[in-house]
Amino acid sequence: MKSVGILKLLTFLFIFVFVVFLIVFLVLVPSIKELRNAKIQNAKAYNRYSYALNRQKSKENELKKLKHNNLKIIRAFDTKFKENEFLKFSKKYFKQVSLKKDKSKIYKKDFILYDFNTVSKITDPTVFYRFLTDINRYDNVVQADFPIQMEAIGDDINTTFKLKVYRLGKERSKGVKEVRR
Numbered sequence: 001m002k003s004v005g006i007l008k009l010l011t012f013l014f015i016f017v018f019v020v021f022l023i024v025f026l027v028l029v030p031s032i033k034e035l036r037n038a039k040i041q042n043a044k045a046y047n048r049y050s051y052a053l054n055r056q057k058s059k060e061n062e063l064k065k066l067k068h069n070n071l072k073i074i075r076a077f078d079t080k081f082k083e084n085e086f087l088k089f090s091k092k093y094f095k096q097v098s099l100k101k102d103k104s105k106i107y108k109k110d111f112i113l114y115d116f117n118t119v120s121k122i123t124d125p126t127v128f129y130r131f132l133t134d135i136n137r138y139d140n141v142v143q144a145d146f147p148i149q150m151e152a153i154g155d156d157i158n159t160t161f162k163l164k165v166y167r168l169g170k171e172r173s174k175g176v177k178e179v180r181r
Helices: 002-069 071-078 083-090 125-137 170-180
Strands: 097-107 111-122 141-153 156-168
Touching (some): 002 071, 125 141
Antiparallel strands (some): 111 156
């Protein structure tokens, strides 16, 4: 009777161990595989996130440097063009200057373009080239457009050319104010 009890006990123990191993292999092993796959996916996602974050920081730094380096140009797009001030600037180079506004229009949705027809008198053509060089330092974005007509009348040279002045539209002007801060 004792041997039958021990045999029953061993049988139940063997069945118990078998059921425990069966549960471990059916439930825990797949869960461990899922956990391992989830860790791999998490590591991949973290690497992509880190890469994107580093790239964003480098682009932000690059943008800050560009804004800082090009602050004068950015401000020039937002500065209102004042014809009187431009005439004063032009009189440093020309004897007589007249500026006639042809039109203004929206240029590429973000800018306002002002066209001016300019007639002026100079004594030496090199003065005109100094004017073109110094116009790059002017407070606005000004472009002298070709054709430039030069006609000698006595000791003076009459020059006629078109000027284009670019300015930011109202919506884009808000971004420039943020740069100034």
